[in-house]
Amino acid sequence: MKILKNSILSIAFFTLAFYLAEVLRRHTGDENNSSLIFIVAIVLVARFTDGYWYGIAASALSVFVVNYSFMYPFSHFTMRVEGYPVVAISFFAASVTVSAVTTRMRKETAQNERLYKEQARIKLEVEKGMMRENLLRAISHDLRTPLTGIIGAGSVIYENHDTLTVEETEHLAENIITDAQWLINMVENLLSVTRTTEYGAKLNRTNEIFEEIVAMPVQKVKARYPDCKIFVEVPEEIMLVPMDGLLIRQVLLNLLENAVQHSGDRENIRVKLYRDGDMAVCEVRDHGKGLSCENIDKLIEDVVMNKDSVSDATRGMGLGLSVCKSIIKAHGGFLEAENAEDGGAVFKFGLKMEEIPDYEQQ
Amino acid sequence: MSSSNYNKRTILVIEDDKSISSFICTALQSSGYTVLTAADGVQARQMFASHGPELILLDLGLPDIDGVEIIKGVREWSSVPIIVVSARGRETDKVEALDFGADDYITKPFGISELTARIRTALRHADRASGSGAPADDIVTVGDLTIDIGKRRVTLGENEVRFTAIEYKIVSLLAKNVGRVLTYDYIIKEIWGPYASSDNQILRVNMANIRRKLEENPAEPRYIVTELGVGYRMMEK
Numbered sequence: 001m002k003i004l005k006n007s008i009l010s011i012a013f014f015t016l017a018f019y020l021a022e023v024l025r026r027h028t029g030d031e032n033n034s035s036l037i038f039i040v041a042i043v044l045v046a047r048f049t050d051g052y053w054y055g056i057a058a059s060a061l062s063v064f065v066v067n068y069s070f071m072y073p074f075s076h077f078t079m080r081v082e083g084y085p086v087v088a089i090s091f092f093a094a095s096v097t098v099s100a101v102t103t104r105m106r107k108e109t110a111q112n113e114r115l116y117k118e119q120a121r122i123k124l125e126v127e128k129g130m131m132r133e134n135l136l137r138a139i140s141h142d143l144r145t146p147l148t149g150i151i152g153a154g155s156v157i158y159e160n161h162d163t164l165t166v167e168e169t170e171h172l173a174e175n176i177i178t179d180a181q182w183l184i185n186m187v188e189n190l191l192s193v194t195r196t197t198e199y200g201a202k203l204n205r206t207n208e209i210f211e212e213i214v215a216m217p218v219q220k221v222k223a224r225y226p227d228c229k230i231f232v233e234v235p236e237e238i239m240l241v242p243m244d245g246l247l248i249r250q251v252l253l254n255l256l257e258n259a260v261q262h263s264g265d266r267e268n269i270r271v272k273l274y275r276d277g278d279m280a281v282c283e284v285r286d287h288g289k290g291l292s293c294e295n296i297d298k299l300i301e302d303v304v305m306n307k308d309s310v311s312d313a314t315r316g317m318g319l320g321l322s323v324c325k326s327i328i329k330a331h332g333g334f335l336e337a338e339n340a341e342d343g344g345a346v347f348k349f350g351l352k353m354e355e356i357p358d359y360e361q362q
Numbered sequence: 363m364s365s366s367n368y369n370k371r372t373i374l375v376i377e378d379d380k381s382i383s384s385f386i387c388t389a390l391q392s393s394g395y396t397v398l399t400a401a402d403g404v405q406a407r408q409m410f411a412s413h414g415p416e417l418i419l420l421d422l423g424l425p426d427i428d429g430v431e432i433i434k435g436v437r438e439w440s441s442v443p444i445i446v447v448s449a450r451g452r453e454t455d456k457v458e459a460l461d462f463g464a465d466d467y468i469t470k471p472f473g474i475s476e477l478t479a480r481i482r483t484a485l486r487h488a489d490r491a492s493g494s495g496a497p498a499d500d501i502v503t504v505g506d507l508t509i510d511i512g513k514r515r516v517t518l519g520e521n522e523v524r525f526t527a528i529e530y531k532i533v534s535l536l537a538k539n540v541g542r543v544l545t546y547d548y549i550i551k552e553i554w555g556p557y558a559s560s561d562n563q564i565l566r567v568n569m570a571n572i573r574r575k576l577e578e579n580p581a582e583p584r585y586i587v588t589e590l591g592v593g594y595r596m597m598e599k
Contacts, residue, residue, distance in 0.1 A: 184471055188450065207563050209570045212588045214581040234581045238570040240563070245590060246453075273581070356567060 006049040010058055013048075017041030017062075021070055034070035035087045038062040039094055046098035050106075055095035063088045142186055142319060146179035153179075181224060185257070189323045192250050196330040203244040203330055207354060210239035210273055210280045217253035218271065221260060228266045230256065234273045239280045241353045247327045248351070251335075254320035255284040255347045263288025263345055279333075279350035287344040296325065296337045324349070371485065372396045374415035376406040376432065377447065378425050382470075386419065389474040395481075403427035410436065417485060418444045419477075420464070422455050430455075430462055437463040441491065443484035447472075453591030460545050460592070467543065467592075483541035483598060502537040504597060507576065507585050509537040518576060528553060529572050532565070536586060536596040545593040569594060 021034035042062055046055030067084065068074075153172040157164065164172075196203075211234045218230055252271070259269045265288035272283045293299050300321045324347075328335040333351040340346050373395050377383040380401075387397045398413055400406035403426045410418070418436065422429035433444055446459040446467040456467045465484045468477055500512040506519045511534050516523045525533060531553050536544060546562040553565070569588075573580035586596050 180471075207566075209566050211570065211573075211581040212566075215583060215588060216590060218582060232579055232581045234579070236574070238567060240567070246450075249590070271581075 002050060006054050009048050010045045010054045013041045013044045014058055014061065018065065018069075021066075025070055035062075035066050035091075038066055039091060042091055042095045043098050046095045047102050051103065052096060052099045055099045056092065059091040059095040062091050139186070139190065139319065143183065146182045149179040150176050150183075178224075185253070186319070188250060189254065189319055192247050192323050192327055195244075195247065196326045203247070205242050205244055207240050207242050208245045208248075210234075210241045210282070210353070213243075213245060213249050213252060213282070214271060214273070216249050217256055220253060221256045225260050225266065228260050228269065230269045230271065232271045235275065237275060238356060239273070239275060239353050240356045241280045241351050243331060243351055244327075248331070251324045251327050251349060252282060252284070254324050255349075258320055258347070259284055259286040259288070259345070263290075265289075265344060275353070276350065278353060280353040281348055281350040283346060283348040285340055285344055285346040287340075290339045290343060291337055291345045294338045296321070296335055299337055300325065370394060370396055371417070372398060372413060372415045373417045373419060373481065374398045374400065374406070374409055374413070375419045376400045376403075376424065376429075377419070377421040378402060378423070379421070382421075386477070389477070390481075393474075393478050401425075403432055406432055407435065414442075416442065417481060417488075418442060419447060419481075420444055421447045422452070422459060423448075430459055433459055433462045433464050441488070443488045445480055445484055456592050457545055457547070460543070461547070465542065479541075479598070487539070487542060502540050502596075504540065504585055504599065509534060511537065523575050525572070525575065529568055529575075532568060533572060533576075533586075536594060540596045541598040543589045543593055543595040547593075549593065 017037050017040065021037045024034060024037065039062075042055060042058050045058040046052075049055065066087065071084070153175045157169055157172050161169070214232055214234070218232060222228065222230060256269065256271070260266060263269075263286035265286040268287045270283075270285050272285070274281055274283070291299065300318055325335055328349050328351075331351055333349055335349045336347070338346050373390055375383060375386050375390070375397055377386065377399070378401050383399055383401070387399060390397045398409050398415060400409045403424050406420075406424075409415070418432075420429050420432060424432075429446065433446075436442065436444065443465045444463065446456060446464045447470060448456050448459070448467055449470045456469075459467065465487070466480050468480050500510065502509045502511065508517045510516070514530065514534075516525065516530070516533060532549065535549060535552055546565060547560055550558050550560065550562060550565055569586070570580065573583055573586065576585050577583045584597065586594055589595055
């Protein structure tokens, strides 16, 4: 392949030079500058082919052709013309010099590229390592707390069942259920993470009706926090969106869970679906205390990093958001966070939608 | 429907995890059922052959054999209702189980009220199919929604709901199976015929339109819910 490319290039440059020199000779006669044209061709061959040999071959051929076709006596080869050896030496010198420079240049470029790739890889590794570390830290904290609660409540019931009142037992059992539900959500999140990162975007993508993703998360959150008011608004238009439905529901569940747990608002949490160009957008907004920062990456980092100091107040938030992010990223969509003008936080994600064929006739 | 009709009926619980099996048993016994348990496929077959339970609750993840094999084995000579227990994220397993003849499924983790509701529905449909229970209703009522299958009329509160022919077929199919999950494939074959493409997009667009006519908020359906990755279910009550 390489040989073919190099040969074609050499022949092309050489032929071009030959024709130009021929045209020049017809116009100017005996005193022509054909050697200059050939030297340009040699430089070009040496520059654009690999190694030295094509340039040297082009030089040798040029020495002969210039002598034979473009110098007096025409159509004869002679070494007697004055200055001719100088032309020959110049040809070879030009070819070798350019080849040497070109080869070195190429080597350097390749090395730089390798270096750059290596740096990028290291950076990615470090980022991955940090993510993994953050994740592990978030998980171990988030798992330990509810487990402690479950074991505590369980052992109180087990050891003191004869002295506990019915109400006390009920209350403890309720705590166990709440904590366990929490853990289940954690596990679902972790499963989602493994499905989007470890094995490289293994999405189970099908066309879903966008509004169908809302029912399950809203119902779950309402069941878990019966006092919480969530309002859902969908457009009249039916939106068809290719997605992994299970994962996208997890995104909405996490956003709702965050809104309920961390915004301080349980009166007016709104889920709104709408179309924005060719994107189907889902917006979750609360009317609570708002966000400390409107950059989603920084937000995640802050929450995860400050895990120990902020403690239980932000339990699960970092993990939930980073899961949202990796799911949406795997879908090629966007996830944004901002503060609403009239207060409260707005999280929204968008996915590319598909136009619905007309089924009316069927 | 009086619940005493279903009391002291025998349920075979096939579940290898001891604590799950134990809480299911306790809950079902306190709901008035007689409960048999099996921890693996071999035991399950023995129990089924010797006791002839009236319903089977089957965990798909058994240590010795694939739960689907049990469904196939039972279906060779019995139509006893089978409810499959499976984890979230295993939707294809559920669909496969339903295709092989399971009647319904429940996703882990589940609450006891959800489980007993599924069991009651499955038993009632089984009774009707065998002719021992009340005949299938010609009129199905769910909340404010009434579907009069004989008259092909759907009313929501006082108002009649106008459907296209396809939409009505879907609604009445779900109504005839109220409380049970119907897979996308099953619905498509029933509505569009056995040679219809298994692409469920057209069904889902129709459902979105149905919900716009039936539900106060199509995103929070009360009558017909989406069973993620499986199909649709018309809610009872």
